[in-house]
Amino acid sequence: MCGIIGVTGTDEPIMDVLMTGLSGLEYRGYDSAGIAVANGALDIHKREGKLSELEGVVSERSPEGVAGIGHTRWSTHGPPSDTNAHPHTDSTGTIAVVHNGIIENYQSLRATLEANGHTFESETDTEVIPHLIESAIDDGADRETAFRQAIHRLEGSYAVAAVFSGHETIYAARNESPLVLGIGADSYYLASDVPAFIEFTDRVVYLEDGQFARLSPAGVVVTDDQGSIVETAVERIEWDPEDAGKSGYDHYMLKEIHEQPTAIRKCLRERVSEMDGSITASELANLEHTGPVQFVACGTSYHAALYGARLLRERGTYAQCFLASEYTETMVPINEEALVVGVTQSGETADTMSALRAANRAGATTLALTNVVGSSAARECDHVLYIRAGPEIGVAATKTFVSQQIALAMLSRILATSQSPNSTFLRRLRELSDQVQSILDESNARAVAEAYVDADAYFFIGRGYNAPVALEGALKMKEISYKHAEGFAAGELKHGPLALVTENTPVFALITGDENAVKTIGNVKEVEARSAPVVAITDSPSDVDAYASHVLEVPSAGPRLSPILANVQLQLVSYWVANQLGRSIDKPRNLAKSVTVQ
Numbered sequence: 001m002c003g004i005i006g007v008t009g010t011d012e013p014i015m016d017v018l019m020t021g022l023s024g025l026e027y028r029g030y031d032s033a034g035i036a037v038a039n040g041a042l043d044i045h046k047r048e049g050k051l052s053e054l055e056g057v058v059s060e061r062s063p064e065g066v067a068g069i070g071h072t073r074w075s076t077h078g079p080p081s082d083t084n085a086h087p088h089t090d091s092t093g094t095i096a097v098v099h100n101g102i103i104e105n106y107q108s109l110r111a112t113l114e115a116n117g118h119t120f121e122s123e124t125d126t127e128v129i130p131h132l133i134e135s136a137i138d139d140g141a142d143r144e145t146a147f148r149q150a151i152h153r154l155e156g157s158y159a160v161a162a163v164f165s166g167h168e169t170i171y172a173a174r175n176e177s178p179l180v181l182g183i184g185a186d187s188y189y190l191a192s193d194v195p196a197f198i199e200f201t202d203r204v205v206y207l208e209d210g211q212f213a214r215l216s217p218a219g220v221v222v223t224d225d226q227g228s229i230v231e232t233a234v235e236r237i238e239w240d241p242e243d244a245g246k247s248g249y250d251h252y253m254l255k256e257i258h259e260q261p262t263a264i265r266k267c268l269r270e271r272v273s274e275m276d277g278s279i280t281a282s283e284l285a286n287l288e289h290t291g292p293v294q295f296v297a298c299g300t301s302y303h304a305a306l307y308g309a310r311l312l313r314e315r316g317t318y319a320q321c322f323l324a325s326e327y328t329e330t331m332v333p334i335n336e337e338a339l340v341v342g343v344t345q346s347g348e349t350a351d352t353m354s355a356l357r358a359a360n361r362a363g364a365t366t367l368a369l370t371n372v373v374g375s376s377a378a379r380e381c382d383h384v385l386y387i388r389a390g391p392e393i394g395v396a397a398t399k400t401f402v403s404q405q406i407a408l409a410m411l412s413r414i415l416a417t418s419q420s421p422n423s424t425f426l427r428r429l430r431e432l433s434d435q436v437q438s439i440l441d442e443s444n445a446r447a448v449a450e451a452y453v454d455a456d457a458y459f460f461i462g463r464g465y466n467a468p469v470a471l472e473g474a475l476k477m478k479e480i481s482y483k484h485a486e487g488f489a490a491g492e493l494k495h496g497p498l499a500l501v502t503e504n505t506p507v508f509a510l511i512t513g514d515e516n517a518v519k520t521i522g523n524v525k526e527v528e529a530r531s532a533p534v535v536a537i538t539d540s541p542s543d544v545d546a547y548a549s550h551v552l553e554v555p556s557a558g559p560r561l562s563p564i565l566a567n568v569q570l571q572l573v574s575y576w577v578a579n580q581l582g583r584s585i586d587k588p589r590n591l592a593k594s595v596t597v598q
């Protein structure tokens with residue numbers, strides 16, 4: 001987590017560039033923020049709290065210069081505070097460093113530095129870095145060598161950038177934390193993610209693990225671990241900066257929920273053949289796989305993976321699903337050729353990356369199903385399937401979840417030994433985008449949210465393809481409303497959770513047209529008998545009218561795809577509950593969008 005930004009050579013006011021960058025990264029962490037501008041002396045400002053706190057400070061002082069770095073923090077070592085906010089400096093205050101990741105050996109480094117007379121101000125792991133640089137300079141190294149020597153002493157994950165007072169060069173390095181360079185006409189950028197500088201340039205270079213970069217007004221030089229210059233490819237990003245704005249919606253989350261029809265269309269574009277009804281993805285042209293499939297993922301992406309694994313199994317591919325944080329290389333089948341699929345919208349989640357790296361080491365074929373071009377997952381896996389959702393800024397995943405489901409539906413067909421032409425499934429996939437739009441246009445989710453905003457807790461139940469959607473419905477609710485919410489496979493309710501059901505715990509029951517609906521209705525009757533209000537999300541209202549206090553209707557899209565539609569209703573309910581409670585919807589407390597620590 002945490003977001004870093006750096007710029008040099010800019011003729012824009014430097015604070016505008018740094019603050020724009022930080023606001024594009026705030027989704028990565030928002031408990032404190034800071035900047036350092038390399039003027040004659042270093043001009044450093046840091047504040048606990050959201051970026052607006054820092055904005056208040058710098059707007060009064062408006063530091064000037066052409067080179068600077070900035071950071072938005074999601075705390076790991078030491079609570080949010082002005083002191084623990086980055087940038088951190090050395091003893092002389094002439095070296096400033098921002099860092100994303102975790103320095104695992106910082107305690108021993110700090111002890112050694114303290115024994116040599118260095119004093120520390122913060123509780124962070126990061127603060128050792130400027131002191132290590134200072135120490136190397138004291139030993140006679142030049143700035144760049146000192147930076148390299150400091151980095152070589154770090155163990156753990158890091159994207160680091162350093163500036164020195166009175167100099168316009170920024171030094172940067174990465175290992176297991178994302179870092180991308182932006183190449184402008186005469187200005188150069190570095191950041192944890194592209195939205196930080198997309199307003200200034202769409203030309204990027206993705207740094208690899210173990211690489212270093214030197215950015216100055218004269219240009220960018222990338223070197224390897226040993227210092228040899230590396231030729232890098234400049235890629236062009238296709239995102240429109242407009243995509244990253246709120247477009248009149250009160251929150252990014254609401255905007256992104258409304259972008260789902262477009263996200264579905266983009267995901268399917270040029271991948272579904274009208275002619276013969278086949279599904280292909282050009283990225284996967286070289287993927288020939290018939291063995292078992294393992295999915296690794298976290299959070300919402302794990303729910304998408306559960307959905308995908310079920311689809312694959314139904315199409316004859318043996319598929320399992322693992323929480324990435326629980327996956328080790330001993331789980332990769334050794335006798336058969338396994339395909340391990342990392343489902344990760346950011347492509348940077350540390351747990352998922354660790355699972356994919358374990359799979360790579362064990363010799364499995366790996367595939368990243370991701371939203372972010374050039375992300376670590378995309379670069380380190382043997383294959384990549386892009387979900388094409390466009391930038392998602394709201395911390396709670398919405399449109400990327402639907403895009404993951406669509407991409408997984410496609411993958412299930414691509415991996416199936418034979419594709420049945422002109423299937424109903426393909427027609428329904430193509431209709432899905434309009435069906436989501438009709439839900440967005442007609443949903444009564446806001447009224448349902450108003451009816452239950454004061455509930456003690458919320459339960460979500462579903463079977464089959466609806467079971468992962470029940471888990472996702474609960475995750476979304478707890479994430480943004482901060483209220484207790486649990487999702488269950490509907491059959492599990494009677495095995496324990498039913499004890500929690502009262503007249504003040506609405507139960508959201510996913511009942512869409514398949515053979516499971518009857519059984520789920522049975523579970524609905526069980527909760528109704530305990531006086532719990534039931535909200536049915538269904539494509540067949542007449543079947544549930546007798547039992548449901550409220551109905552959220554979805555168009556019928558068949559057993560496999562209707563759950564995607566039902567999820568949209570649940571997103572809207574969570575949004576409106578959180579909205580009425582006045583929660584920080586786009587940046588829920590304690591969370592960050594890209595979780596780059598294990």
Ligand code: F6R
Nearest residue numbers: 299300301344345346349396397
């Ligand atoms: C919830 C949410 C998280 C992410 C999880 C994995 O709304 O966004 O649960 O799904 O942190 O992130 P990615 O998909 O980037 O690997």
